[in-house]
Amino acid sequence: MTLLESYTSGQTTQVQRALSAWFPAGTHPGGFGWESATDQLPSSICVARNDQGLVVGWAGMADGEGRIECGPDDASSAAVLADWLVENASGTTANVPVYHARPLVRAALTARGFRDDADAGVVAGLVHPAGDVEFDLPDGYRIRAIDPDEDTARVQVHRRAWKPLRMPYPKDILGRIDPTDESRFTAQALWVMKRTWLYDRELDLVIEAPDRSLAGCCTVWFDPETGWAEIEPLGIVPEHRRLGLATALALEACRLVGARGGHTVFINSAPLPHYPAPWETYLRAGFTPLDRGTHMTIGTD
Ligand SMILES: CC(C)(COP(=O)(O)OP(=O)(O)OC[C@H]1O[C@@H](n2cnc3c(N)ncnc32)[C@H](O)[C@@H]1OP(=O)(O)O)[C@@H](O)C(=O)NCCC(=O)NCCS
Secondary structure, eight states: OOEEEEOOGGGHHHHHHHHHHHTTSSOOHHHHHHHHHTTOSOSEEEEEEOTTOOEEEEEEEETTEEEEEEOTTOHHHHHHHHHHHHHHTTTSEEEEEEETTOHHHHHHHHHTTOEEOGGGOOBOOEEEESSOOOOOOOTTOEEEEOOTTOHHHHHHHHHHHTOGGGSOOOHHHHTTSOTTOOOOOOHHHHHHHHTSTTOOGGGEEEEEOTTSSEEEEEEEEEETTTTEEEEEEEEEOGGGTTSSHHHHHHHHHHHHHHHTTOOEEEEOOOOBTTBOHHHHHHHHTTOEEOOOEEEEEEEOO
C-alpha cells in the first residue's frame, strides 16, 4: 500500500535517495537538492511511502505545472500520485512530464483523463561522457573549487550571473524586466545547499578572472551510486561572456566527474524558443540531447 504525506524540507535527503535509483527517468537527486535549497520546488508537494516507510514516489504541482515520479514497476504509487495530481490541478489546466521508462505512470494519467501534449515538446536534457576532454581557457583565467571562506564572493558571482536584466534573453523579454530585479540566490540558500546530500565543495567550481574577481560558477552534483552527475546551475558574469568560459567549466566538470569514477554528466536544459542561449552553449561544447519523455496535459477548466 502507498501512503501520501505532505513534503517538508526535512524529507529532502530521503526523496533524493529514491531519485538516485530512478535517474534519468526522473529528476536527478542533485537537481532536486538544488531546487529544494533555493526554494524552487513546486509549492505543493506530496511524498509517497510504502508499508516500510520508505519514500517510493513524489508529486508536485504549481501554477499548472505538475511532476510525478516513482519506480518503474510501482503501479500503486503511480495510481495514488496521479489521483493527487488530479485533485491538486482542480480548476486549471495541468501539464506533466512523463518519462518513456514509466509506462505505468502514463497509464495511470491516461486513466484519469490526461492526454498527450505534443506542443509541450519532449522532456529533454543534455549529456556528455565523463572524462578528459580538451578545452581552451582564455589567458589569465583559472577554474578551481570555492574556498571554504569564500561564501560572500560565491553568492555574489551567482547573483551577478543571474541578474535578470543582464541575462542573454531576446530583446522583447529584456524590455519587460524590471531593472531592479535581482537573482533570488542568497547566503541562506548557499548555507542550505552546502548541507544538501551530494553537495561536494570540491565540485562547487568557480572561475577566477585575471583580476582575481570571480567570473563564473558551476555546481556539480555527483552521485557515486549511479555514476551520473548533474551540473546545476552554471552561470557566467556578463562582462566575461562569449570567451568560452561556460564551455570550459562544463568540460572541466566532465573531467572531474570522470576522475571520481562517474560515467555521464547531465544538464537539465531544454531548447527553449524564448531562451536559446544555454542549449546552444552546451551543444556547442559537445553535449548531446537526451530524449527522456513527453508531456501530458489535463484540462479541468
Ligand atoms: C548561457 C551562458 C552560461 C553562456 O556562457 P558563455 O561563457 O558566454 O558561453 P561560451 O563563451 O562558452 O559560449 C560558447 C558558444 O555557445 C554559444 N552561445 C553562448 N551564448 C550564446 C547566446 N547568448 N546565444 C546564442 N548562442 C550562444 C555560441 O555558439 C558560443 O560560441 P561563440 O561565442 O563563438 O559564438 C551565459 O550566457 C550565462 O551565464 N547566462 C545566464 C545564466 C544561465 O542561463 N545559465 C545557464 C543555465 S544553468
